[in-house]
Amino acid sequence: MQTTLKIGTRGSPLALAQAHETQARLMAAHGLPAEAFEVVVISTSGDRIQDRPLSEAGGKGLFTKEIEEALLAGAIDIAVHSSKDMPTRLPDGLELSAFLPREDARDAFVGKAVKTIAALPRGAKVGSSSLRRQALIRRMRPDLDVVMFRGNVQTRLRKLDEGVAAGTILAHAGLKRLGLEHVATDLMPLDIFPPAPGQGAIGIESRIGDRHVEKMLAAIHDVPTGQALACERAFLAALDGSCRTPIAGYASIEAGKLSFAGLIISPDGTQSHTVELQGSAEDAAGIGEEAARTVRAKAGEKFFDGWF
Numbered sequence: 001m002q003t004t005l006k007i008g009t010r011g012s013p014l015a016l017a018q019a020h021e022t023q024a025r026l027m028a029a030h031g032l033p034a035e036a037f038e039v040v041v042i043s044t045s046g047d048r049i050q051d052r053p054l055s056e057a058g059g060k061g062l063f064t065k066e067i068e069e070a071l072l073a074g075a076i077d078i079a080v081h082s083s084k085d086m087p088t089r090l091p092d093g094l095e096l097s098a099f100l101p102r103e104d105a106r107d108a109f110v111g112k113a114v115k116t117i118a119a120l121p122r123g124a125k126v127g128s129s130s131l132r133r134q135a136l137i138r139r140m141r142p143d144l145d146v147v148m149f150r151g152n153v154q155t156r157l158r159k160l161d162e163g164v165a166a167g168t169i170l171a172h173a174g175l176k177r178l179g180l181e182h183v184a185t186d187l188m189p190l191d192i193f194p195p196a197p198g199q200g201a202i203g204i205e206s207r208i209g210d211r212h213v214e215k216m217l218a219a220i221h222d223v224p225t226g227q228a229l230a231c232e233r234a235f236l237a238a239l240d241g242s243c244r245t246p247i248a249g250y251a252s253i254e255a256g257k258l259s260f261a262g263l264i265i266s267p268d269g270t271q272s273h274t275v276e277l278q279g280s281a282e283d284a285a286g287i288g289e290e291a292a293r294t295v296r297a298k299a300g301e302k303f304f305d306g307w308f
């Protein structure tokens with residue numbers, strides 16, 4: 001008897017799109033019918049808490065806890081995530097075992113009356129609750145009024161329509177997966193507005209040692225994306241244990257060569273430190289760790305203590 005592979009996901013439209021993309025790739029890679037899979041929607045604390053920034057409510061793990069419990073309990077076989085929402089440390093027994101080919105990692109500006117951040121009038125409100133995006137906006141335009149914007153992509157776009165802000169920043173990848181890329185009015189260059197580690201990459205979590213699942217996932221894993229993510233996540237892991245300072249990082253791979261650019265920035269956007277490193281894609285995690293040491297030395301330990 002063929003049992004179904006249970007795919008765990010959050011219930012937001014973006015999460016469901018990612019789960020269905022994963023299902024479609026598994027079907028194509030293994031010649032399986034849709035009935036060989038079941039998408040299991042799991043509500044997380046991150047979905048329920050809407051009134052505070054996530055960094056206050058307990059951070060990234062809020063979007064994964066209940067899903068990882070279901071994975072460990074055997075209620076689901078794989079969990080599909082936005083990699084950038086994944087904590088750097090996973091519970092014992094679980095691993096990120098596959099990454100789908102990365103979408104555009106850039107952030108997009110969605111403007112109501114104007115198309116770019118540069119064109120916003122002085123003092124205009126820009127909505128974002130991401131510390132990284134807030135800091136990068138302030139660095140570009142210290143005069144703007146950055147306001148809290150929580151909720152899923154659709155909620156944020158509705159707030160924009162209601163006039164709560166003149167613009168917002170959303171991941172281009174998320175907009176594309178939702179068929180909403182037409183709402184983006186500008187794409188932020190990677191060097192001026194570097195993305196969060198993992199942005200644009202769908203990561204698939206599974207139980208360590210689950211051979212059947214490992215074999216299924218190996219057929220859809222994208223090696224360069226996995227290497228870029230290993231680098232970005234190593235950079236993040238080496239820095240985020242000690243701080244809530246906004247962190248950005250992006251690795252690209254070309255012909256086996258990895259190029260990484262990382263940034264840490266003060267929440268007010270006035271101070272930032274960057275690092276750029278290149279090396280063999282085989283040494284992805286090592287490059288991320290080295291980049292973290294470099295930027296930490298540049299910034300000095302005080303940089304990490306001072307902001308909150």
Ligand SMILES: NCc1[nH]cc(CCC(=O)O)c1CC(=O)O
Nearest residue numbers: 082085170171173174199200201
């Ligand atoms: N925290 C929400 C979240 N997690 C991943 C994405 C976008 C998709 C991606 O980065 O793969 C988004 C929405 C956004 O930042 O606009």
